[in-house]
Amino acid sequence: MKLLVTGGAGYVGSVCAARLLEAGHQVVVLDDLSTGHADAVPEGCRLVTGDVAGHASEVLAEGFDGVLHFAAKSLVAESTKDPARYWHGNVLTSVRLLDAMREHAVERIVFSSTAAVYGQPDSVPITEEAPTRPTNPYGATKLAIDHAITSYATAYGIAATSLRYFNVAGAHGGLGERHTVETHLIPIVLEVARGLRDRVHIAGDDWPTPDGTCLRDYIHVRDLAEAHVLALEKSLPGNHRIYNLGNGTGFSVKQVIDACRAVTGREIPAEVAERRPGDPATLVASSERAQQELGWYPQRREIEEIVRDAWDFVRDDRN
Numbered sequence: 001m002k003l004l005v006t007g008g009a010g011y012v013g014s015v016c017a018a019r020l021l022e023a024g025h026q027v028v029v030l031d032d033l034s035t036g037h038a039d040a041v042p043e044g045c046r047l048v049t050g051d052v053a054g055h056a057s058e059v060l061a062e063g064f065d066g067v068l069h070f071a072a073k074s075l076v077a078e079s080t081k082d083p084a085r086y087w088h089g090n091v092l093t094s095v096r097l098l099d100a101m102r103e104h105a106v107e108r109i110v111f112s113s114t115a116a117v118y119g120q121p122d123s124v125p126i127t128e129e130a131p132t133r134p135t136n137p138y139g140a141t142k143l144a145i146d147h148a149i150t151s152y153a154t155a156y157g158i159a160a161t162s163l164r165y166f167n168v169a170g171a172h173g174g175l176g177e178r179h180t181v182e183t184h185l186i187p188i189v190l191e192v193a194r195g196l197r198d199r200v201h202i203a204g205d206d207w208p209t210p211d212g213t214c215l216r217d218y219i220h221v222r223d224l225a226e227a228h229v230l231a232l233e234k235s236l237p238g239n240h241r242i243y244n245l246g247n248g249t250g251f252s253v254k255q256v257i258d259a260c261r262a263v264t265g266r267e268i269p270a271e272v273a274e275r276r277p278g279d280p281a282t283l284v285a286s287s288e289r290a291q292q293e294l295g296w297y298p299q300r301r302e303i304e305e306i307v308r309d310a311w312d313f314v315r316d317d318r319n
């Protein structure tokens with residue numbers, strides 16, 4: 001298939017583009033490079049530099065079989081301070097993409113959604129039937145896009161899949177996390193290991209968890225990419241299917257820090273700080289639906305393996 005990958009110069013988008021190439025697809029990346037990197041676009045992909053809202057229709061006019069939509073604003077704190085940027089940059093942009101797909105008869109889409117649509121869950125593991133109650137504009141915009149996709153799929157026959165995933169980590173094929181503003185735990189801990197930060201701040205150690213620190217579900221980026229390939233292949237016209245993707249196992253903040261110490265062989269000082277308002281104690285996904293309907297199973301489930309791949313990436317000419 002000939003596929004357009006929006007945001008394909010970013011972390012997840014670039015790894016997914018690489019996996020699509022491996023699967024034999026023709027890939028074009030559309031990215032404005034505001035947070036992505038041109039050198040992250042895999043060899044074999046054509047890069048079109050531009051924003052989705054302004055350039056998607058022009059690119060899709062070439063003729064495409066599908067779209068994988070990763071381009072988005074994704075910083076929770078920023079979304080709270082400047083929600084307009086997120087409603088315009090995420091929702092309006094995605095609707096314009098859907099309209100461009102209709103205009104040029106592109107019949108399938110896989111959307112990079114998020115577990116942030118669930119907010120603070122009533123129970124874990126979180127299934128797709130859990131109430132959607134986002135606690136920040138970022139999650140709210142992703143949920144709004146999901147609703148738009150549902151209506152477009154139903155009315156216009158688009159084959160659509162949304163993948164709601166939790167904490168993505170690791171690296172694959174020389175592609176990994178390079179964020180200007182880093183908010184993810186594993187790369188932050190590895191920055192301490194590299195001497196770029198003094199210490200890790202743990203947001204509370206009195207949570208109702210085995211070691212008192214928050215539990216989160218980490219998914220290896222290569223496993224996530226595989227899910228996108230499967231979702232693309234198994235999408236059905238007129239249907240919008242939604243899947244949660246995760247490891248299925250929660251790792252605490254202390255466990256992640258200990259894994260980073262073991263992998264790097266470095267001390268990594270840590271300091272307990274105050275809890276962050278709105279943090280749930282535990283977020284773990286149920287991926288049973290994806291396993292049953294997509295045949296998807298995470299292959300890289302150990303936190304040490306995830307950390308090791310991330311460490312190898314940041315050490316590669318980046319110390």
